[in-house]
Amino acid sequence: MLAWIIAAIAAFFVLGYFKARLIVWTVAKGLFLAWLCLIFDFSSSTNIVLACAFAAAALAFNVPFIRRKLLTDRILAIYKRILPDMSQTEKEAIDAGTVWWDGDLFSGRPDWDKLLATPAPKLTPEEQAFVDGPVEELCAMCDDWEITHERYDLPPHVWQFIKDKGFLGMIIPKKFGGMGFSALAHSAVVTKLSSRSNTAAVTVMVPNSLGPAELLLHYGTDEQKAHYLPRLARGQEIPCFALTSPEAGSDAASIPDFGVVCKGTWQGKETLGMRVTWDKRYITLGPVSTLLGLAFRLYDPENLLSSKSDLGITCALVPTNTPGVNIGRRHLPLNGAFQNGPNWGKDVFMPIDWIIGGKDYAGKGWMMLMNCLAAGRSISLPASSVGGAQALARVTGAYSRVRQQFRTPIGKLEGVEEALGRIAANAYLMEATRVMTAGCVDAGEKPSVLSAIAKYHMTERARQCVNDAMDIHGGKGICLGPNNWVGRGYQVLPVGITVEGANILTRTLIIFGQGAIRCHPYVLREMRAAKEMQGREASIEFDDAFTSHIGHVLCNGVRAFVYGLTRAALAPTPENSSSETKHYFKHVSRLSAAFAFLADISMMAMGGALKRKEKVSGRLGDVLSMMYLVSATLKRYEDDGRIREDLPLARWAIRDALYDAQNAIDQILSNFPVKALARFLRFALFPLGQPFRPPLDARNHECARLVLEPGAARDRLTSSVFVSKAQDAAGILEQAFLMTVACEPIEKKLRDAVRSGRLEIRAGVETALAASEKGILTPEESHQWLRKEALRKNVIKVDDFPQDYGRAEALQKLAQENVQAKAA
């Protein structure tokens, strides 16, 4: 009897695990029933009744027509009633973009071989030459203190260089005079620039992100493309894109800016056009723009364009010299000196063909914006965050080696080491995510959910890196000036947190909210059947999606439990995974099944209310995000050729992310509204307790060591950033770092001499000279030591200023330049 019960349970798990088809379940249940009849020895009439009941149930479940009538049509009717209505803008946001690896993670069974078979993203030789040439040159031209304190702008020759070298037209195809760069190249340029000057990076990234060029490429008429794209590519037009207004920030679809279709006089002729009134703020490049991309709601009360009077959000291109357009005033975004400000206009008349795509695209602005959002969001902020993180890893490691307290380089003090190791590992994971996400865009995807994950988590990790770096630098990071290489980054970081979808909203509303609908294999099909289809079509589609959905839930529940019981031993890994990373692949496979099951049960338990339960959906989004970050890190390790020296970075980052994912699940379960269900879920997902532990201190030590030593590992970790070779603060820090390491044998000689009483270290007496006089150091060693000391003193110095912080002098310099420019 016991054996039969065990066999029945085992059969349930095997069928669930392998996602058996309904007919197989039916046969299994039939056999089970037959066995029950046998062992209980029922009377023949009971057997006949049971057989008939089974046959009826089998028919009801297996014949789609009967199943629909008896079951799924009724569920569809309830579903239609409870499913909240979606606004047009919500629908367009959901429909936009594509699903890639996020779909695998949502499926509960990620296909690792498919991911690892995706070629490692690489720059073309031409792109690499641009990064090594003009980008390097531009970085060298930028003096961040001059830009952010003296000028509050890029110097004219830097602006000109940006325009002349095609930086503003990186995404514009060559046939229109642009660079025709891949997403990876665009991302590489922004990464490098961000490591030197945030102002330069933002100035370059905005025209290449969501704005006039991107919209024209996808939706522009041939005439618009032929006119504007070459001008944008050559820097003859400075574009901006104005969506945000004082009343509509995160809820951008609610913009009050409006246009009314009407006839007016344009260039002496009666023309069909629009009178547009707007009031925008925070618009990057707005104050210097020549071409304003403008989003507003278009009305057609006289039905001059169509029979509808409210056409919806519309995007137009407006030359900023159009009468009535006001640009020019500036905001001061946390001392970032990129151009940013408000713009406005009242009843400004513009021809109808200024609508991007022409009059056929009137009212399609939101769809256009949503469809173009993913590419830019995959690149700009992830890239600038990675540039920041890699630069911080490099300079903070160097500073921690040069700066000594308690006669020890501060990087070797455990407390500092903890923060330093964290920066290094984060920089590794972030680069992995940047490259994989850009690669996905280059493969033709428009990853709406993954771009939100990359944007949110890269900016948040950059925030963690800059906080850690500030703590390590102490007062050196706090006193601003040309000799401070972290303070401005720390100041300006919240800009990235706020733009392109403010982070709280991105985490709690977009990542899971959109993911649950877009990436889930069945939810969108069910929703479409309920809301967009009618009659038989709706019934067939819903029936198929719903029954598959049930199988999906069952399968993921069983898998999550089995993986939990076997400590992920049965979870899939790629075919050729290495012994050092195999278990991480298994852990993500396990998490994926657990997440998919938890997501479905949460949706069932909370229904439409889950949309408002942002704490829950935020945490579900965290689990999805952590799996993505770990996937990217594993892919990087494989694509790089499994470099063992980098393994501590990958290990630390992966353990940290897995632990975060586990904590997120734990918090969801602790706050789950149905307590009994929470207890069941906890048992199903963690039958042997919570498996993941935080990263080990030993790994953290290895990560910190990589940035405290010059060498290939440090260079690899920071390979995407600019390394100054000039006599500026960053250049001097790099030299001081190398000299400090080179002088360590000399330092040891000096320490030994002091310990043995042959040398005394005294304030006011130059140690190296005294040691040289006593024959403890050779003249060369003494010379080397003195050079190192000069560099070290330079590194630890902080800036001080006259009472007006040098503004008067800077203004005088600018005035002189203006006079010279006018004379020229």
Ligand SMILES: Cc1cc2nc3c(=O)[nH]c(=O)nc-3n(C[C@H](O)[C@H](O)[C@H](O)COP(=O)(O)OP(=O)(O)OC[C@H]3O[C@@H](n4cnc5c(N)ncnc54)[C@H](O)[C@@H]3O)c2cc1C
């Ligand atoms: C420097 C800078 C440059 C910019 N450049 C441009 C540009 O070029 N073009 C352009 O059009 N716009 C631009 N913006 C605007 C930017 O996109 C908005 O600032 C952003 O959309 C947030 O709007 P808000 O600042 O009004 O914040 P609010 O919308 O007021 O949000 C405040 C807080 O509430 C949170 N929140 C809002 N709704 C929800 C929700 N449903 N659930 C959870 N949390 C929520 C947000 O996450 C945020 O934390 C720029 C902004 C800045 C600061």
